[in-house]
Amino acid sequence: MSKKINAPDKSGRTPWNRFVYNTNTVGYVFAAPFIIGFLIFTIIPMLSSLYYSCTDYNLIEKENWIGLSNYIYLFQDPRFLNSIKVTLQYVFLSVPTKLAFALFIAFLLTRPSRLVSFYRSLYYLPSLIGGSVAVALVWKELFARKGLINTNLAALGVSTINWFGSMTAAKWPIIIMTAWQFGSSMLIFAAGLKEIPGSYYEAAKIDGANGRKIFWKITLPCLSPVILFNLIMQLISSFMVFTQAFVITAGGPNDATMYYALYVYKQGIQSRNMGYASAMSWVMLLIMGVITAIVFKTSKHWVFNEAEG
Amino acid sequence: MKAKRIISTTIYHIFILGLGLLMIYPVLWMISGSLKNNPEILSGSLNLIPPAWRWDNFSRGWAGFGRVTFTSYFKNSFIVTIIATLGTVLSSSCVAYALARVKFRGNRILFTIMIATMLLPGQVVMIPQYLIYNRIGWVGTMLPLIVPHFFGAAFFIYLMMQFMAGIPKELDEAAIIDGCSKYTVFTRVVFPLLKPALISTIIIQFYWKWDDYMGPMLYLGKPESYTVSIAVKLFADATSTTDYGAMFAMSTLSMIPVFLIFLFFNRYLVDGISTSGLKG
Numbered sequence: 001m002s003k004k005i006n007a008p009d010k011s012g013r014t015p016w017n018r019f020v021y022n023t024n025t026v027g028y029v030f031a032a033p034f035i036i037g038f039l040i041f042t043i044i045p046m047l048s049s050l051y052y053s054c055t056d057y058n059l060i061e062k063e064n065w066i067g068l069s070n071y072i073y074l075f076q077d078p079r080f081l082n083s084i085k086v087t088l089q090y091v092f093l094s095v096p097t098k099l100a101f102a103l104f105i106a107f108l109l110t111r112p113s114r115l116v117s118f119y120r121s122l123y124y125l126p127s128l129i130g131g132s133v134a135v136a137l138v139w140k141e142l143f144a145r146k147g148l149i150n151t152n153l154a155a156l157g158v159s160t161i162n163w164f165g166s167m168t169a170a171k172w173p174i175i176i177m178t179a180w181q182f183g184s185s186m187l188i189f190a191a192g193l194k195e196i197p198g199s200y201y202e203a204a205k206i207d208g209a210n211g212r213k214i215f216w217k218i219t220l221p222c223l224s225p226v227i228l229f230n231l232i233m234q235l236i237s238s239f240m241v242f243t244q245a246f247v248i249t250a251g252g253p254n255d256a257t258m259y260y261a262l263y264v265y266k267q268g269i270q271s272r273n274m275g276y277a278s279a280m281s282w283v284m285l286l287i288m289g290v291i292t293a294i295v296f297k298t299s300k301h302w303v304f305n306e307a308e309g
Numbered sequence: 310m311k312a313k314r315i316i317s318t319t320i321y322h323i324f325i326l327g328l329g330l331l332m333i334y335p336v337l338w339m340i341s342g343s344l345k346n347n348p349e350i351l352s353g354s355l356n357l358i359p360p361a362w363r364w365d366n367f368s369r370g371w372a373g374f375g376r377v378t379f380t381s382y383f384k385n386s387f388i389v390t391i392i393a394t395l396g397t398v399l400s401s402s403c404v405a406y407a408l409a410r411v412k413f414r415g416n417r418i419l420f421t422i423m424i425a426t427m428l429l430p431g432q433v434v435m436i437p438q439y440l441i442y443n444r445i446g447w448v449g450t451m452l453p454l455i456v457p458h459f460f461g462a463a464f465f466i467y468l469m470m471q472f473m474a475g476i477p478k479e480l481d482e483a484a485i486i487d488g489c490s491k492y493t494v495f496t497r498v499v500f501p502l503l504k505p506a507l508i509s510t511i512i513i514q515f516y517w518k519w520d521d522y523m524g525p526m527l528y529l530g531k532p533e534s535y536t537v538s539i540a541v542k543l544f545a546d547a548t549s550t551t552d553y554g555a556m557f558a559m560s561t562l563s564m565i566p567v568f569l570i571f572l573f574f575n576r577y578l579v580d581g582i583s584t585s586g587l588k589g
Contacts, residue, residue, distance in 0.1 A: 026491040027413020033400040034423065037460020042426060045437030052440060059443065108325060115322065121575055122329040125336065128571055132520040133538045134560030137545055138339045141350070141553070148338070151353025180332065184513075232428065240432040243522045247542060261432040268436045269527065277436045285433045292428055 053278035063275065070279035080280065082255055083263040084287070090171060090241060090259060094178040095234045102182040102230070106189035107219070120190065127183030136177075136247035140164075143173040143248075164249055167256040174244050174257060185230045192226035193219070221304035228299050232292060239288060260284055336564075342557035343367070350553045363554060367562070370555035374543050377532045379559060382540040387566075389454045389525075389536060390518040396459035397514045398507055404461040405469035406495045410481060427463035432523075439527060449530035454521075458514075465510045472506035473499065508577040516567045537563045 019025055028035070053070055057063035074080050105123055109116050129135055142148050143163040150160040163169050196219065204214050220227075242261040245251060251258035251266070258266075264284075268277025337357050342350045343366055344359035371379045407413070408420050442453045476499065484498045485491075500507075525536045535543075541563055544556035 021490055023411060023491070024413040027407050027411040027416060029492075030403045030407030030411060030495070031413075031419055033459065034404040034419070034461040034466065037400075037457065038422060038426065041438060041441075041457050041460065042429070042434060045434055045441045048440060049434075049437035057440075108321075111321065113322075115325075117576070119325050119329060121571075123332060124571075125333055128516055128567055129336065129520070129564050131517070132560075132563065132567075133522050133542045134339065134563050135335070137541065137556060137560060138335050138342075140545070142335060142338070146351065146353065148353045148355070152355060236428060236430050240430045242432060246522070247545070261435070264432065264436060265523075269439070274436065274440060278440075281433050281436050285429075288428075288430060288433070 049278040049281060052275050053282055055275045057274040057278075058272045059274055060272070066275070070276050071283070073276070074279055074283060079255060079258065079263060083258050083260045086171070086255075086257060087239060087241070087260040090175060090178075090257075091235060091238045093171070094175045095231070095238055097175070097179040098182045098234060099185055099227070099230055101179055102185035103189050103223075103227075105182070106186045106193060107215075109186075109190060110193050120187070123186060124183035127181045127186075130177065130181035131243065133243065133247055136244050139173055139177050139244070140248045165253055167254055170249055170253055170256045174241070174248060177244055177248075178238060178241070185234060188226060188230055189223065192223050196222045224303040228295075228303050232295060235291065235295065236288065239284075339557050340561050342553060343561040344554075344558075346554050347550070347552070350557070366552075366554035366558035369552065370544075370559040370562075373540065375532055377535070379537070379540065379562070381533060382535055382537045385451070385529075385534055386519060386536040386538070389451055390515055390566075392455050393458040393518045394511055394514045396455070397462050397465055398510050400459050400461040401465040401510065402469055402500060402503060402507065403495070405466045405473060406499055408466065409470045409473040410478075410494075410499065411491060423463050423466055427467055435523070435527070442528065448528055451529070451534060453528045454518075454524050458518075462514070465514065468509065469503060469506045472503060476502050505577045508574045512570055512574050515570050519567050 052063065054065060054067055055063035056066050109119055109123075126135075144150070145162055145165065150163075153160050161169050163173055200218050200222065201214060204218055209217065240261050241259050242265070245257050245259050245262055246265075249257040251262050260280075264277050264280050267273045267280065341357040341359055344362050344364070346363055346366075349360060373379050373382065404423075408416060408423065438453070439448070442448050447453050480498055480502075481494050484494050489497060520538060521536075522538045522542070525539050529535055529539065537559075541556065541560055544553075544559070545551055
């Protein structure tokens with residue numbers, strides 16, 4: 001249905017005007033920032049890093065072509081394999097917890113009450129400030145060996161946990177912190193809940209469905225596209241966990257929280273192994289791509305499509 | 310029946326409020342810590358009321374590190390955040406308009422590319438971008454933290470496109486009949502109506518940028534150009550004992566701008582997020 005005729009304008013139809021008001025011109029003028037930015041800040045860096053991933057570039061000396069050595073070495077590097085393992089563990093523990101919380105609270109807040117918008121702000125607050133270094137530092141003190149949490153666990157007679165000294169415990173403060181910031185997912189769920197037609201609920205009530213049944217048979221299916229969106233966004237952002245781990249544990253103890261982005265930073269920026277870090281970026285891109293593709297593929301089975309339903 | 314409803318409503322409010330307070334307890338603890346000294350903070354007391362109001366934490370914290378004070382850290386953060394946020398709002402709304410409203414050749418391909426970049430995790434391009442900035446001599450300046458924001462951010466383009474889907478196309482057509490061009494339809498019709506989505510973008514981009522730690526850490530070399538997030542971390546890096554009071558005092562101050570933006574624009578946040586376009 002594209003219109004071939006230009007918008008009628010008062011200034012006449014000189015060739016220049018015809019060009020300026022042509023639909024394609026308008027489109028490219030408005031899209032220009034993205035097109036240019038995509039080339040400069042995504043495509044060129046990605047392609048050049050593909051080249052560097054096959055070299056021993058270290059920012060100072062001229063690079064040497066070393067073929068696929070970086071990639072071969074990656075899969076023999078226990079620290080890299082460990083970083084993938086702990087990152088996956090973190091993602092699969094934190095994302096479902098976070099989304100379940102977000103949905104639970106968003107659902108609770110659908111109840112009509114004058115206080116709902118106040119409550120929503122209250123629960124959004126951690127998301128608003130949670131990514132900051134300030135909160136990460138608070139977390140570090142809360143979970144410290146003699147921090148607030150251990151002191152009060154001891155007061156309750158429960159044995160204290162050496163959170164940052166134990167390889168099994170160290171991940172929990174970071175996972176809790178991630179789940180704690182469920183506010184933005186909650187807002188998106190809330191927007192989705194608002195858009196479920198009230199008539200669906202009324203029809204279900206007339207058919208005699210109870211609250212739990214309505215939730216599973218109406219709310220969840222109607223919300224499934226929003227769940228998919230939140231799932232994908234949270235998967236991507238949690239794969240890239242950096243600041244919290246950098247500030248709170250710095251990857252320790254003994255690499256227990258040496259997440260992927262942290263290890264790339266260590267290799268690339270701190271040790272200047274730019275070639276090796278580039279190869280790492282590409283491997284991660286492939287892993288992310290595969291996981292996203294799997295989620296999209298399986299989503300056909302659980303995302304309810306109104307056009308088909 | 311009525312009594313039962315009152316009881317359940319009361320339980321509901323107590324539960325929501327209680328859980329909410331538990332959630333923000335760490336933040337309140339930090340604020341109260343800004344008025345305590347080290348032994349009081351490290352005592353592990355749950356009490357939020359400081360035994361003595363130690364305002365000197367703020368003056369000690371503000372003094373900063375070396376000869377650089379928090380005046381310049383805050384100034385740097387404001388420069389980076391405000392310019393980047395402005396760039397994001399302007400460029401993303403233009404691109405969203407092109408993709409949502411103009412049927413130009415290549416529209417669909419660009420839309421696919423945009424979605425793909427949204428799914429591209431930022432840290433994957435961390436090293437590639439660092440190499441490019443290093444080559445053009447931007448490492449050590451604020452430019453890598455600001456300039457890319459003037460080229461549209463996929464997440465916000467997508468957010469605005471979702472919102473535009475709710476603005477009737479008839480408005481564009483009516484404006485064109487009234488003598489608007491495709492350009493002035495954007496400036497006079499679509500952009501003003503986008504306000505809720507623009508405000509959501511401002512809030513989210515502002516606090517992402519304000520809280521950003523990785524970018525400044527990678528690119529800012531000189532202490533004079535440090536942002537607040539870098540400076541706050543310096544308290545914990547000190548070789549001598551950490552001054553927790555000063556650290557929490559500056560942490561508290563560092564949250565105020567984000568908090569004010571949120572308070573000011575809060576009521577628009579939910580309106581600006583539309584999920585209608587996510588459905589099949």
